Amino acid sequence: MDDFYMGIAVFLLLNILLGLVRILRGPTAQDRMLMAQLFGTTGVAIIMLLAEALDLPVLRDVALLFALLGALATVAFVKRYWPAKMLGKEAGK
Amino acid sequence: MSTIAWLFDGLLVAALLYLAWSLLSEQDLFKAVVLFIAFGLLMALSWTRLQAPDIALAEAVISAGLSGVLLLDAVGYVRGEKRPASTQSEAVKARRIEPVRTGLNLLALLFCAALIWAVLNLPPLDSGLSSIVQAQMGSAGVTSQITAVLLNFRGYDTLLEVAVLVLAAIGCLTLREADQSAAAAHSREPGMQVLDGMIQLVIPVMLLVSGYLLWAGEHAPGGAFQTGAMLGAAGFLLLLGNRMHFQQIPGWLLRISASLGLSIFLLVAGGIAISGRSLLEYPVSNAGKLIVLLETAISISIGSILIILFAANPPSASSPTIDQATPSEDTTEIGSK
Amino acid sequence: MTIATWLSVALVLAGAFFFFAGTMGMLRFPDVYTRLHAVTKADNLGLGLIVAGLMLQAESWPAMLKLALIWLLALLASATACYLVGNSSLRSGLPPVQGRYSVRRNPCRQ
Numbered sequence: 001m002d003d004f005y006m007g008i009a010v011f012l013l014l015n016i017l018l019g020l021v022r023i024l025r026g027p028t029a030q031d032r033m034l035m036a037q038l039f040g041t042t043g044v045a046i047i048m049l050l051a052e053a054l055d056l057p058v059l060r061d062v063a064l065l066f067a068l069l070g071a072l073a074t075v076a077f078v079k080r081y082w083p084a085k086m087l088g089k090e091a092g093k
Numbered sequence: 094m095s096t097i098a099w100l101f102d103g104l105l106v107a108a109l110l111y112l113a114w115s116l117l118s119e120q121d122l123f124k125a126v127v128l129f130i131a132f133g134l135l136m137a138l139s140w141t142r143l144q145a146p147d148i149a150l151a152e153a154v155i156s157a158g159l160s161g162v163l164l165l166d167a168v169g170y171v172r173g174e175k176r177p178a179s180t181q182s183e184a185v186k187a188r189r190i191e192p193v194r195t196g197l198n199l200l201a202l203l204f205c206a207a208l209i210w211a212v213l214n215l216p217p218l219d220s221g222l223s224s225i226v227q228a229q230m231g232s233a234g235v236t237s238q239i240t241a242v243l244l245n246f247r248g249y250d251t252l253l254e255v256a257v258l259v260l261a262a263i264g265c266l267t268l269r270e271a272d273q274s275a276a277a278a279h280s281r282e283p284g285m286q287v288l289d290g291m292i293q294l295v296i297p298v299m300l301l302v303s304g305y306l307l308w309a310g311e312h313a314p315g316g317a318f319q320t321g322a323m324l325g326a327a328g329f330l331l332l333l334g335n336r337m338h339f340q341q342i343p344g345w346l347l348r349i350s351a352s353l354g355l356s357i358f359l360l361v362a363g364g365i366a367i368s369g370r371s372l373l374e375y376p377v378s379n380a381g382k383l384i385v386l387l388e389t390a391i392s393i394s395i396g397s398i399l400i401i402l403f404a405a406n407p408p409s410a411s412s413p414t415i416d417q418a419t420p421s422e423d424t425t426e427i428g429s430k
Numbered sequence: 431m432t433i434a435t436w437l438s439v440a441l442v443l444a445g446a447f448f449f450f451a452g453t454m455g456m457l458r459f460p461d462v463y464t465r466l467h468a469v470t471k472a473d474n475l476g477l478g479l480i481v482a483g484l485m486l487q488a489e490s491w492p493a494m495l496k497l498a499l500i501w502l503l504a505l506l507a508s509a510t511a512c513y514l515v516g517n518s519s520l521r522s523g524l525p526p527v528q529g530r531y532s533v534r535r536n537p538c539r540q
Contacts, residue, residue, distance in 0.1 A: 068507075
């Protein structure tokens with residue numbers, strides 16, 4: 001069973017690495033930021049699988065923290081990196 | 094170790110190396126920041142794989158939350174600026190500094206090789222100092238070895254670390270510009286109700302998890318630093334969502350919360366010194382209570398210091414990147430790519 | 431191998447499939463708005479199935495509840511992130527890619 005969970009974790013890790021393609025290629029900044037979100041969600045899955053495969057239930061706390069902070073980077077992106085454009089649009093209206 | 098585990102480790106290491114290389118050589122700063130966030134998440138995965146839950150907890154909060162937010166805020170200031178291109182266009186300059194760069198590269202490679210050689214030559218089953226720590230756990234006051242080392246056996250290091258953090262906060266506060274009226278105009282941006290709703294749901298859970306991490310630090314992975322980082326992340330979320338306004342926090346509250354950890358640590362150290370023991374040698378019967386007190390004070394301090402580091406320098410009214418309605422470079426990228 | 435173990439394996443495999451579907455969507459969909467669906471919906475469904483599979487293997491009731499809580503928090507974070515990215519893209523004027531079945535190209539099909 002441990003090998004099975006580890007195998008699924010390898011598969012999810014490959015999925016993450018495919019997401020790197022989108023970070024490097026993705027034409028807009030939102031594409032790239034979305035990948036940070038993908039890393040977070042898939043990271044939660046990988047950590048929970050590792051917790052089961054390594055038989056260390058305390059690692060689920062790490063997954064809890066990942067899930068809690070999942071949106072924080074995206075919120076910072078929308079409020080701090082992007083508003084320059086939004087302010088320009090709002091002022092124009 | 095099974096082949097699947099080797100495959101996992103190999104993929105992880107290759108991904109880390111590739112990410113590190115690409116984010117350092119990236120021209121577009123925003124791309125580099127997103128790669129850095131991804132790198133931090135993979136680092137947290139690595140710590141989890143190495144079965145180091147305390148470090149993994151800290152890395153998860155710091156990479157997924159704190160450093161991502163700080164870097165995105167910083168790169169928002171420098172929108173549109175590219176990293177200085179490599180010196181291939183300046184032929185003379187390139188010829189002049191080439192030997193220095195090659196020399197430095199060789200030095201770095203040599204150092205890397207020396208590190209790898211040193212790691213490969215470590216005795217395979219050496220437990221380091223953990224047997225000594227194990228022997229002393231009776232007088233530690235807590236059951237978690239890591240907390241015992243951090244706050245009891247090597248408490249002096251932690252004291253100095255907290256002092257460094259307080260100094261950083263003081264430095265940041267002195268750099269703050271006096272008038273922040275532009276940042277004080279908290280207009281309700283359209284479409285932020287979802288963010289408000291999420292904040293209302295998530296912040297209580299964050300506070301609960303902070304308390305859990307603080308309590309768990311005694312016997313399980315957790316402790317002051319993870320709690321402080323979580324409190325800092327909660328503060329970041331409030332600041333970003335316009336629920337907490339940094340200018341409206343009374344100055345005395347800022348000062349007290351930022352210096353709480355250091356002051357209580359110094360008081361404890363002073364009290365112990367007065368009673369004639371050596372540096373930070375807790376009396377065995379009270380060690381547990383002292384450690385709980387110190388952990389609480391340190392986590393409050395770390396949380397407020399992180400909030401100060403993030404919020405003390407909001408964009409001023411004269412910041413050029415906010416005022417100009419620059420033509421959107423990203424919508425033109427769709428056509429070109 | 432008990433029923434619970436087989437069920438766990440099936441659920442985790444289904445979850446991995448949905449993660450793969452999300453990744454494929456993210457690579458092949460034409461613009462941000464469609465990729466949002468792939469990343470936030472498909473991945474979270476995959477996460478939910480994996481969590482369900484792991485819950486069957488958990489050692490106690492609190493552990494099961496913790497796993498469920500992790501999934502709910504991940505849902506909340508993904509939903510908020512998806513909305514924020516979509517909203518900010520729309521407001522900054524990012525045009526969605528018009529495809530074969532869009533109303534503009536086929537005006538009679540309302």
